Amino acid sequence: MKAQAKTNSTGNGNYVVPRKVLRLQNSTRARRARVAVVFVTLYVLLDRSSVFFQMWSGVSAWYPPSGFSLAMLIGFGSSYVPLVMLGGAIASQVNYHQSLLSFNTIGANLAVSGGYWAAAYVLRRVLKIDWRLRSIGDVFRLLVVSVVSSCAVAFVGVLAGVADHAIKPSEYLSASITWWVGDAVTLASLTPFLLVYVMPSLLRFCRLPVAKGETNAAKRTALRFGSHAMLGWIESLLLAASIGGALWIVFLGRYSHRSELFYPFFLPIIWMAVRRGLRGVTAGILALNFGIIVLLRIYPEDNQQLAVVQFLMLILSLTGLVLGAVISERDRSEHRLAEEEEHIRLLMESTAEAIYGVDLAGACTFCNPAFLRLLGYKSRDEVLGKNMHNLVHHTLPNRLPYPPEECPLVYALLNGKRLHAPDELSGVRMEPVLRSKCGLIR
Secondary structure, eight states: OOOOOOOOOOSSOOOOOOHHHHHHHHHHHHHHHHHHHHHHHHHHHHHHHHGGGEEETTEESOOHHHHHHHHHHHHHGGGGHHHHHHHHHHHHHHTSOOOTTSHHHHHHHHHHHHHHHHHHHIIIIISOOOTTOOSHHHHHHHHHHHHHHHHHHHHHHHHHHHHTTSSOGGGHHHHHHHHHHHHHHHHHHHHHHIIIIIHHHHHHHTTOOOOOOSSOHHHHHHHHHTTOHHHHHHHHHHHHHHHHHHHIIIIISOOSOGGGGOGGGHHHHHHHHHHHHHHHHHHHHHHHHHHHHHHHHHSOOOHHHHHHHHHHHHHHHHHHHHHHHHHHHHHHHHHHHHHHHHHHHHHHHHOSSOOEEEOTTSBEEEEOHHHHHHHTOSSGGGTTTSBHHHHHSOBOTTSOBOOGGGOHHHHHHHHTOOOOBTTOEEOOTTSOOEEOOBOOOO
């Protein structure tokens, strides 16, 4: 085999790395470098979008880079901390024209990169969540850590702004709360969306290991609609229209206090959570929050009213995520149970041993084809729901009736005992007595 020589000094000699391996390694490095460049670029662009919603210098009501950074730190680990700091430094120059050595630039970058690295470390290493958010526990831990970390980042970041005289000391508390809620809203909407939709493909592109999960939620949605795929598309359009309708009701109507009409936003989110689970509700929450932010730009609110809207957005996001996680977990449990039942059914139908089950009244609840074949029945309808003692265990070897109160099988069933009776006899209708093995009865 042709090989490119790449030798390393070892105690015993040199080894040669095959050319294909080198090519693969170089390709992987190039892919990860491209992802890093795209991340920094998007960080600066997302930071630019938040400039329109600044209430104080460096304090925005909507800050997408926070959610973007946390998602990448969860997916790629601490290797992205320098990239987060680099993106913040470039954004401070390009978007805010601040000095790189100012308290605001250094403090905000350290707060964001350090705070969300700590959050990602706790989620990955301490709590060990599944970043695909497969359970209500994973979603709950993500939300709790996100809210706590955004609070710490906000109060430290605003403190740097006060030290730089960009924020008045009297406004420290209100600015910190605004930063906190703005980041929390982003972490509760953008981060789950990126983890559910983007991160699996991104890790595969970078040739990083991605654990095989269960059946994709989108496939389960398709199975739910069956052959009527058009119904799924129609429902998706209706869901999108419901978001647009809610935005129209709240913002295009001439209301002085839009927060009082915020409740229509819960209707499409609950609908998406119930019908599409976590995967659907993450997309819905992001679309709805983005629409709210855009319309707040067109129809501005005063700072006090905007703070109320921020809190309502956070409550909306938390409610939708928790409900969507519950629905998704229920769907996965039902799917897993159906697969297990199908596996058991296939095992029962493929075995040559006669197997049947009864309820506490002794009525047959299931039986396999071997049972029907050995005892001479043509279909399950002749057996299901019938008392099994009267059906197949009614006669003693001497052809006398077998009373149920004397039957060890009935006694074991009624008293919750285990019984193994290989010499018990089973009879069928008026045919000759057949000998069969009786299994364990609970």
